[in-house]
Amino acid sequence: MKQLLLICDTNANKISYFHIMLLMASLPFDRFYSHIILISFIIHTLIYFKKGTLVSVFTVKTAVLQSVFLVSLIATVYSLYRSQAINELTLRLPALLFPVVFALNALDFKKYRSNLLLAFGLVCTATIIYLYVDALITIRYYHLPIKTILSAAFTNHNFSEPIDMHATFFSLQLVIGLVYLLTLLFKPLALSLKLLYGVCCFILLCGIIQLSSKSILAVLFLIVNLALPYCLFLGKKRLTFMLVGLALSTLAFVIVLNGKSFNERYITSLKDDFAVARPGESTDPRLARWHVVVELIKQRPLMGYGSGSEVSLLHDEFFKAKMYSSFLAGLNSHNQYLSFIMKSGVWGLLVYLLTLGYGFKMAFKKKDLVFISFMLVIAIVSLSENVLDADKGVMFYSFFFAFFLFSDSSEKSSLAGKNKSHENSNEIATNRLTVTSY
16 A cells, blocks of 8 residues: 555655546535635646747647537527626536646656555545444444435435445546456455455445446446456357346345335336326426426527526526426436537537547447446436536546556656657767866
């Protein structure tokens, strides 16, 4: 574990390294911490900024990473909801800033990728342990039976409430930590380390089940049964792992569904999401809300209504449709794809799809399981949540997308090599000049 804190590098790069580590560690907690650390990281990067690195900002990779911000910026121009549009732009600023900061910073992200992901996985594990301890303390205080921890009172949002995190957005982070720690179990490490990482994987998996996000469960199924064997195995071993994984996944799913609260969350709740809306119900089906969104989209499919328009327009339409629960809660589309069409039209959705396509292409090109898992998480959760309309969603998307792309290339190393070669050439030339003048 010493390599997590003791790295051999320049002082500037050490500071950058710890900035990123702290930023990753702050993601499961209040946004205040991640924002402060990001600002500090930006200032540090600007202090050690070198003019020669500026060219690395103007690349296709950077443009792709910034695309969701640029879509919002363009859609702000014709929006009638200017104040809401400005708020949306401010919310999505990390998508603009992270690629620039990563491009300008001298740290070799590829070199420290494993360290940083390991630290993140351990922080996620510690956070889940804290949530379970908090739940058990509450249960003991009210003299409840231990099995109460499996009830609705301690699952989903109620489980993540002590850290004030949306259950699905917290689950996004846990998937990254879980998948990386899983990859370590397939590496030639000491038995003690494998046992430690195995326990961490079990804790993270329990936390994900406790958070009870249906979309995350679907992501995990795809990762374990398709992505993991594709990246780590070949031939018969791949097929064998897929069959065993499918059997174990099915068994685990059956066991989890034996719990009443989990059955209601995963099965009953899913049925309710796709049920027909009935006036007077305490909750409105997700499908019914999507129908309202689609009706609005039909009126302006090409350009949309502009940034910041979604919640205001839906607020009125939910009232007209007698969906009073959604009206009072001020809900959004709960679908990132529909949200892009509504606010920026078909062109905005196309940009988002191309961005996801680029990410998948790069992830599969390198057979990077953790990167593939990240892309699956974003693509699938976007079906049920407005990932880019919540601070934690934007920070997760912006940071990890940039982190995986910048840590998966040798551009930084080659650039450093060129600079070093250039410095050596200057030094040789200076020496020659000195000898001649002497």
